[in-house]
Amino acid sequence: MDDIRPRVPARPVRFFDKLRLHMRDAGLAYTTERTYLHWIRRFILFHRKRHPSEMGAVDVEHFLNHLSEQRDCSAGTQRIALNALVYLYRRFLDVPLDGLSFTHAKRPRRLPVVYSRKEIAAILSHLKGAGRLRIELLYGAGLRSAELLSLRIKDIDFGSSNIYVRSGKGNKDRTTILPSALVPELKRQIERVRILHAQDIADGYGDVYLPDALARKYPKAARETAWQFLFPSSRVGPCPRTGEVRRHHLHPSALAKQIRRAVVAAGIHKPARAHAFRHSFATHLLESGYDLRTIQELLGHSDISITEIYTHVVNRGSKGVLSPMDCLSNNGEIQEEPALYAIAV
Structure with missing residues (x-):
């Protein structure tokens, strides 16, 4: 917690x-x-x-x-x-800090880690159940790991096919897409949470942590199924604010370990990071022809220049440029040059 x-x-x-x-x-x-x-x-x-x-x-x-x-x-x-x-x-302290003069650290230009579609499929093949669903949501909705783990049942809107991200980076709310392929498994996960929550209540606890002053404003909400975390922890523990025994969401370290094991099992020699699935989400949308503004809104970026970094890793090589080597056959003859992949910006 x-x-x-x-x-x-x-x-x-x-x-x-x-x-x-x-x-x-x-x-x-x-x-x-x-x-x-x-x-x-x-x-x-x-x-x-x-x-x-x-x-x-x-x-x-x-x-x-x-x-x-x-x-x-x-x-x-x-x-x-x-x-x-x-x-x-x-x-x-209300003390001015005018005219600061210091050595600025160098600003390296680093490209994001992106998994290909085949690599995503290989990683998912080594996962199952709720563990697989978590990675599918990271990739399918472009979520940050903290946003994924903070999801509550009420944040999944099957009617509008939206996922509501509450208090994301910068303490901002936004909506992102709910992949239709994940609807059946999401409903099964919600049912698992409902059963677990009912058992918690039977065991003498069951209140979940509510942010800000919501616990005072809605005193009964903490025991409602809608407010329970979509991916609850396997254990209960004392709340650092009140000392009350509660079930919180899955710890980020558990998610990180799961991703690391799956990436290694898939034989992928790239860093095993939860954020790489969000990068892959944006890159694959850009490859499919979606414009940067749409991707910016789905990711929740405040500045489109942040989203533009994905144009550097889209398609084949740098900026989607086709190498002239790819226009030669094995015996050195010139092949018909394939059409370049259009990058929608």
């Missing part, structure tokens, strides 16, 4: 409790809260546990230089650390 916010005292005394409360009042997503707190702790430890109020812009520059020069971190990592420290000083 490490994606549930821990409780903070109403009148906090400790520095990090005050900072947590400030972030929650500002409406930051919990993932952002955890990331910012991580880098603020790193900053404080780097300066030998000096209080942030005793430091300023020079100390921030020193830390950011350390990340790029000594730690050899990526540009993205350095940017996240900078965002955390800007929040700390400008928004929490």
